[in-house]
Amino acid sequence: MPVRRYFSCLWLLLCYSQYSKSDSLEQYVLPSGAPPAGNWMFSLPVVLGVDKTSGCICRANALTTVVVCFGGYDCRRFPKVKTRSEILRVRTSIIDMIEIGQLDYLYYLKTLELEANHRLKYIEPGSFRNLTHLEELSISYSTGLHNIYPRTFEGLLNLKNLTMVNNGFSGILHVVPALRPLMLPSLESLDLSENIFEMLPRDAFRPMQGTRLKRLRLNLCQIEYIHPNAFLPLRNLKALSIGENELNTTLIEDFLIKMIEQGINLTFFDLSGMGFRRHLPKKLLEVVAQSTITKLLLSRNQFEIILDNSFPYMKNIELLDLSKVSAVSIGAKAFDTDKFPNLKVLYLNGNILPGIHNVNVAAQLKLLDLSCNTLNSVTPTYYEIDRDSFINSSDMKILNLSFNRIKSVSKYTFIGLDNLLILNLENGTIFHIGPGTFKSTPHLEVLNLANNPLTESENFTISKFEGLYELKYLTLRNCGIKFLDSQDNIFENMPKLEHLILRNNQLYYITAEVLQPLTKLRILDVRENFLIAWPTPLFNNGVHPQVLLFSNNKISHFSMSMLEDFNHIFRVHKNSTDIDLRGNIYVCDCNAMYSTYTWIEANASYELKQYFKNSEFLCTSPDLWEDKRVFDYLLSIKSLPCIMYDKISKLMIFIQTTPAIIMIMLLALIAYFVIKFRVYIRYWLFLGKLALGRKFIRSSLKAHTKIDFREYKYDAFVSYCNEDRDFVLEMIAEMESNPPFLKLCVYERDFEIGSFISESILNSINESRYIILVISNGFAKSQWCRWETQLAEYHRLFLEDGTSYDPLVLVRIGHIEPKYLSTTLKFLLKTKIYLSWEEQRQDEFWKKLRNVLTKR
Numbered sequence: 001m002p003v004r005r006y007f008s009c010l011w012l013l014l015c016y017s018q019y020s021k022s023d024s025l026e027q028y029v030l031p032s033g034a035p036p037a038g039n040w041m042f043s044l045p046v047v048l049g050v051d052k053t054s055g056c057i058c059r060a061n062a063l064t065t066v067v068v069c070f071g072g073y074d075c076r077r078f079p080k081v082k083t084r085s086e087i088l089r090v091r092t093s094i095i096d097m098i099e100i101g102q103l104d105y106l107y108y109l110k111t112l113e114l115e116a117n118h119r120l121k122y123i124e125p126g127s128f129r130n131l132t133h134l135e136e137l138s139i140s141y142s143t144g145l146h147n148i149y150p151r152t153f154e155g156l157l158n159l160k161n162l163t164m165v166n167n168g169f170s171g172i173l174h175v176v177p178a179l180r181p182l183m184l185p186s187l188e189s190l191d192l193s194e195n196i197f198e199m200l201p202r203d204a205f206r207p208m209q210g211t212r213l214k215r216l217r218l219n220l221c222q223i224e225y226i227h228p229n230a231f232l233p234l235r236n237l238k239a240l241s242i243g244e245n246e247l248n249t250t251l252i253e254d255f256l257i258k259m260i261e262q263g264i265n266l267t268f269f270d271l272s273g274m275g276f277r278r279h280l281p282k283k284l285l286e287v288v289a290q291s292t293i294t295k296l297l298l299s300r301n302q303f304e305i306i307l308d309n310s311f312p313y314m315k316n317i318e319l320l321d322l323s324k325v326s327a328v329s330i331g332a333k334a335f336d337t338d339k340f341p342n343l344k345v346l347y348l349n350g351n352i353l354p355g356i357h358n359v360n361v362a363a364q365l366k367l368l369d370l371s372c373n374t375l376n377s378v379t380p381t382y383y384e385i386d387r388d389s390f391i392n393s394s395d396m397k398i399l400n401l402s403f404n405r406i407k408s409v410s411k412y413t414f415i416g417l418d419n420l421l422i423l424n425l426e427n428g429t430i431f432h433i434g435p436g437t438f439k440s441t442p443h444l445e446v447l448n449l450a451n452n453p454l455t456e457s458e459n460f461t462i463s464k465f466e467g468l469y470e471l472k473y474l475t476l477r478n479c480g481i482k483f484l485d486s487q488d489n490i491f492e493n494m495p496k497l498e499h500l501i502l503r504n505n506q507l508y509y510i511t512a513e514v515l516q517p518l519t520k521l522r523i524l525d526v527r528e529n530f531l532i533a534w535p536t537p538l539f540n541n542g543v544h545p546q547v548l549l550f551s552n553n554k555i556s557h558f559s560m561s562m563l564e565d566f567n568h569i570f571r572v573h574k575n576s577t578d579i580d581l582r583g584n585i586y587v588c589d590c591n592a593m594y595s596t597y598t599w600i601e602a603n604a605s606y607e608l609k610q611y612f613k614n615s616e617f618l619c620t621s622p623d624l625w626e627d628k629r630v631f632d633y634l635l636s637i638k639s640l641p642c643i644m645y646d647k648i649s650k651l652m653i654f655i656q657t658t659p660a661i662i663m664i665m666l667l668a669l670i671a672y673f674v675i676k677f678r679v680y681i682r683y684w685l686f687l688g689k690l691a692l693g694r695k696f697i698r699s700s701l702k703a704h705t706k707i708d709f710r711e712y713k714y715d716a717f718v719s720y721c722n723e724d725r726d727f728v729l730e731m732i733a734e735m736e737s738n739p740p741f742l743k744l745c746v747y748e749r750d751f752e753i754g755s756f757i758s759e760s761i762l763n764s765i766n767e768s769r770y771i772i773l774v775i776s777n778g779f780a781k782s783q784w785c786r787w788e789t790q791l792a793e794y795h796r797l798f799l800e801d802g803t804s805y806d807p808l809v810l811v812r813i814g815h816i817e818p819k820y821l822s823t824t825l826k827f828l829l830k831t832k833i834y835l836s837w838e839e840q841r842q843d844e845f846w847k848k849l850r851n852v853l854t855k856r
């Protein structure tokens, strides 16, 4: 079954050919958005460097089956390529000639293409002598090449296809003598399009007498005249293209009649773009009808109205191409079975047909292309399809209704298409799919609904997609899908789906439940959505696509579920897995990537590790890592910062998850510190109080501006440590018993019993004009005294208001070991004048002290 073959093609995309419509169904163009062929097929990643002898740059594909050499103005001679390949292309060079011997080493080539070498003028006869394996040769787009000499192709014994398009040949006889079967015994295809031949005289192909040539293309050669006998030497010719030449129909009829008479059994005849106008060339068609031609191309002519009787009875015609013929209306019976009993493929795309109204869609058709029937007018009309239009089309395999302004489809639209395999509805304006629409197409394998506003006014429901049990390929690209309902799962009844395209929608998430029924899925394309890292695995329960296309979404990191999914898929498909994660918004910091890193280290399979290693997805933030590979960031994680980060974040998690324990621990800690440093705590409390007290006093003092008249209870507060008690007692005796009598406040004697000790100190300090610090080794050592010092200093600072009054009086006794000195003490001893106690000069000392304390 020929149609089956599409499917091998469907995945390979390799069946595109220059002659896309030339060969029946098999070569019918694939649905757009066909699976991506691996990049390696087209890219040329292997750099072979500059060839020294010629200056050309050469590159190869990954498998080195293709080598391409180019090089603009540096590529002067034919290159000497060291890499063996099947295909060699030399293009855009300034090679001006090819000489004998230059190609000898390429004896292994199957295909040689010399294209767009604008300066090429001369190919020395015999240049190809050693290329006996060559099957395809192209010498094209070399406008300087005017002649091919009779012995130029000597040696090309296996050449099947020869392409010489758009060169500088000015007459057919400058070429044909080189194509003798003696030189090219295997030649089957010849393309001489886009050369200016103007006429094909009687003996145009005479030198080719006896050739096996099957296909000849002479499109766009400005041919105005063809001698009726011109093609007769080409006895095996099957396919003839003379499109895009403005030829008088009589001339065509004449040579066709001659060919029929001579038993040349053409099957393919290309008359596209011949400038036929208004009416179909009835007489010519009658001649065609008598021939063995099965495929007739009449596209790009101009036949506005095709009537029921425009075509004669054409029993052999299987393929008819009437695309882009400006057709506005077509008679209801124009392609009836009576007239075209064997018609299988009909192209009516690119016309201005308003829809399918009152038309007998020919029952014998297997393929009908009605795409692009939209007027580009200001007031476009909708493309209407009558109910039951396809009621007799049970043979139809492929129906192309894309690029039409179809509003909606319903369960009546496709009735009769029992065997339809491919349905293309892309770029319509379909906003409504009636329930049960596809029930009439139970064998549908490919459904293209791309670029329709399907979910604009209604949600997807399972009822819209009923009956698609055989579906293998579904594209819902750019259909405005916001979510896929797992309760009302449209994929529920598509168990055979292999290729799902959801590209360019507005999906934020996909769930495993939605994908659950798709156990045969091989390609999942969700590029250009809003997907984020998924929190639960998507692929399990037998769903494991081989190709995952997630590029251009909003994935910022790799969740464990993603990594598990990828690992799973790599385990199933090994190195034939293809996961595209480019164009997402990866955040390369520890928070996002550390767990990814540890997971990969611990759990990733060899394939997944390799995948990350060769990956090309890039970080988008932070700035430092912007546009650098995520993998490089992962590599850098080995260094310290993230490990620190990990420890901290673990602690943070611990804190967050165990608040009670932490609170208890914290309280215990606080209690511990309170006990240990209670002295300091008290000290700070006093400072606070003192500050408040002094502030109040000071402001009230200022109000009266009579600092000097302030009455103090004591003349001085004496701060000392117990070791210096004797000295202090002596000081008291000296000061209090000799005139002028001073009153000192001393801890032991004057503190009110019962009042909290520190509070008393605070009060005493407040009520003393001076504070005497008796500084000795013992004082410096004692903690209690130490903070008393600080307190005193603080007190002093508080009263500093520009006057020379300084309440602190320092008395030093003996040497003080520096290690005991607190910062405050050190500071005081450095900056203040202090009185030193000297046993020998006691009188002098007391006098000095008295002077200080009586100063106002």
Ligand SMILES: *[C@@H]1O[C@H](CO)[C@@H](O)[C@H](O)[C@H]1NC(C)=O
Binding pocket: 029, 030, 031, 032, 349, 369, 371, 372, 398, 400, 401, 402, 403, 422, 424, 448
């Ligand atoms: C249908 O028509 C469109 C537009 O002419 C074309 O791109 C596509 O390849 C055709 N074939 C299928 C099977 O969709």
Ligand SMILES: *[C@@H]1O[C@H](CO)[C@@H](O)[C@H](O)[C@H]1NC(C)=O
Binding pocket: 104, 105, 106, 107, 130
């Ligand atoms: C010509 O081709 C043969 C193989 O067919 C090969 O052995 C020989 O080396 C080639 N000649 C040159 C000059 O490369």
Ligand SMILES: *[C@@H]1O[C@H](CO)[C@@H](O)[C@H](O)[C@H]1NC(C)=O
Binding pocket: 017, 019, 135, 136, 160, 161, 189, 215
């Ligand atoms: C030659 O050209 C024909 C038609 O274009 C193509 O089908 C065929 O594969 C080509 N042959 C080779 C050997 O490439």
Ligand SMILES: *[C@@H]1O[C@H](CO)[C@@H](O)[C@H](O)[C@H]1NC(C)=O
Binding pocket: 248, 249, 250, 251
């Ligand atoms: C074609 O050309 C011939 C003369 O070369 C002329 O007699 C004939 O009318 C032309 N036919 C058409 C359809 O133009």
Ligand SMILES: *[C@@H]1O[C@H](CO)[C@@H](O)[C@H](O)[C@H]1NC(C)=O
Binding pocket: 235, 236, 263, 264, 265
């Ligand atoms: C063309 O077909 C006829 C009838 O089938 C046959 O006799 C003839 O040999 C064929 N011509 C060629 C060149 O094959």
Ligand SMILES: *[C@@H]1O[C@H](CO)[C@@H](O)[C@H](O)[C@H]1NC(C)=O
Binding pocket: 359, 360, 361, 388, 389, 390, 391, 392
């Ligand atoms: C379908 O076929 C039947 C009989 O073959 C015919 O009467 C009918 O008109 C056809 N309908 C359409 C829409 O072609």
Ligand SMILES: *[C@@H]1O[C@H](CO)[C@@H](O)[C@H](O)[C@H]1NC(C)=O
Binding pocket: 427, 451, 478
């Ligand atoms: C198909 O539809 C898409 C989205 O509506 C649009 O961007 C694109 O241009 C359309 N293609 C054609 C050929 O009109």
Ligand SMILES: *[C@@H]1O[C@H](CO)[C@@H](O)[C@H](O)[C@H]1NC(C)=O
Binding pocket: 457, 458, 459
């Ligand atoms: C689509 O489904 C969502 C969620 O169930 C609902 O909020 C919304 O109204 C539905 N929209 C339409 C047009 O039915």
Ligand SMILES: *[C@@H]1O[C@H](CO)[C@@H](O)[C@H](O)[C@H]1NC(C)=O
Binding pocket: 574, 575, 576
């Ligand atoms: C895939 O792996 C197989 C062996 O498991 C190996 O032979 C093959 O070359 C690999 N293919 C690629 C493209 O790496």
Ligand SMILES: *[C@@H]1O[C@H](CO)[C@@H](O)[C@H](O)[C@H]1NC(C)=O
Binding pocket: 595, 598, 599, 602, 603
């Ligand atoms: C490895 O996988 C196991 C099971 O899925 C998981 O529990 C563990 O956390 C993973 N290891 C790392 C380092 O993420």
